[in-house]
Amino acid sequence: AFIFNELNFDNHEQVVFVSEAKSGLKGIIAIHNTTLGPAMGGCRMWDYASEALAVNDVLRLSRGMTYKNAVAGLPIGGGKSVIIGNPKTDKTPALFEALGEALERLGGRYVTAEDVGTSPQDMAHVATKTRYVAGLGDNGDPSPYTALGCFVGAQAAVKHHLGRDSLEGLTVAVQGLGHVGYDYARRLHAAGAKLVVADIETQALERARHELAATVVDVDAIYDVQADIYAPCALGATLNANTIARLKARIVAGAANNQLATADVGEMLRQKGVLYAPDFVINAGGIIKVCYEYLGKPESDVEAHVREIGDTLAEVFARAGREAVSTSVVADQVAQARFKR
Ligand code: NAD
Incomplete structure (x- = not known):
């Protein structure tokens, strides 16, 4: 009952847990729905009080992106990712490179961007490993x-x-x-x-x-x-x-x-x-x-x-x-x- 009954699942297509010891990455990628196109939504970095809170957050946020992107008439689905950690003290290039490698393995089913706790510079590190990243900051702020x-x-x-x-x-x-x-x-x-x-x-x-x-x-x-x-x-x-x-x-x-x-x-x-x-x-x-x-x-x-x-x-x-x-x-x-x- 711990996973499917307790958490905010709502017909999510795919949820990926990423753990990489070298960089210390603990991340979760939630792909809610790709009917309209690849899932797109930002990567949040937050010092979650518990792992369950992180999972719930990414499930809820990724679902929200499906709704937002669909109503906006965009050819993309909904997804979101979270990195568990303090954005003020725990950030390294390696962390975001490891996230980029994880996105690359998903083959474009999810495209990330900046969000609360992450910046265009962080996304530039992601981009050294994958092209499935947007909002690199070269032409500005959304x-x-x-x-x-x-x-x-x-x-x-x-x-x-x-x-x-x-x-x-x-x-x-x-x-x-x-x-x-x-x-x-x-x-x-x-x-x-x-x-x-x-x-x-x-x-x-x-x-x-x-x-x-x-x-x-x-x-x-x-x-x-x-x-x-x-x-x-x-x-x-x-x-x-x-x-x-x-x-x-x-x-x-x-x-x-x-x-x-x-x-x-x-x-x-x-x-x-x-x-x-x-x-x-x-x-x-x-x-x-x-x-x-x-x-x-x-x-x-x-x-x-x-x-x-x-x-x-x-x-x-x-x-x-x-x-x-x-x-x-x-x-x-x-x-x-x-x-x-
Ligand atoms: P931001 O961090 O630049 O601005 C938030 C502002 O709210 C800051 O000036 C902060 O000091 C102030 N604030 C914090 N707590 C407050 C409080 N209790 N009372 C009054 N002010 C308070 O964020 P943003 O990019 O301007 O985004 C604002 C909101 O819009 C967020 O909820 C964000 O998720 C949402 N949003 C932003 C975008 C975007 O393009 N930036 C897109 C969609 C949704």
Whole structure:
């Protein structure tokens, strides 16, 4: 019962454990589904408190990539890998070379990229052993495309839910001004939105105050802001019964992965009249960019593909309204219709 009953398996095609004594690599590669193409998703490095947590994480994350990639209309499946270790102290080139060798043995069924705890430089070490790696950093960071997807997603949500063609004068509560959050905030400001922001880093806050006329609030106060849109761009799982009760915003549109603490939170938002832009639909801009780069498709076409996130969300919102179900349920169904054969 230890493996198949206890862990987050959901029709995963293949899970590979890699252990290499010389480099100290302890890694897990999870290929969730390859119906639409080779599995693609980042490599996370994390000092997991237990091996079971690492397995659960990679199973959950790889499944999520299948849904994200399918809804984004990309010709790739879903996968993810994790390296067990502290990214601040345990990284060596040999570790990532060993991962590259493991990917090479999989013959292209899984393609990796950077993620939490790994960097383009780490991926360059992977690339010395395999070509099944993307996002090597030669032409930059996917975050601006993730931010663009969030922005067109917010526009679609405002149009559907508030009946407005513009963000002018609306207030957006942005949680987290990192790679994605800051760029998203910049676009919102340029479109005439008022910003209320929170971050644990004071530098980003100062910049937002000066450059974007943002109002700064305490980290915990972001849930209480009198805003039209709540934009989670920091951590996952920020939406739960407690935070939803506090939210004044009528729309949730942000970049964070796994925003719903539990699956039933999608329905709770619907009942409260809050329109939720499902995380894996609105935050696909980055993977679209990475996928184009990997497949050698022109970067000049990426923007148009990312902008389709707005149309996809408009369809998800309309169908959820017609069927009186949550947007997260509809988004899951759209994904499943594409990858389940
Ligand atoms: P990042 O690390 O650059 O930024 C995160 C920001 O959140 C940082 O400024 C950090 O100080 C801040 N933060 C941390 N804890 C906070 C808290 N409790 N309250 C407020 N702010 C807090 O990360 P990123 O690349 O901008 O990604 C943001 C989110 O979007 C993550 O959840 C990530 O998984 C998701 N995402 C990112 C991309 C991408 O292209 N980078 C793509 C898809 C999803």
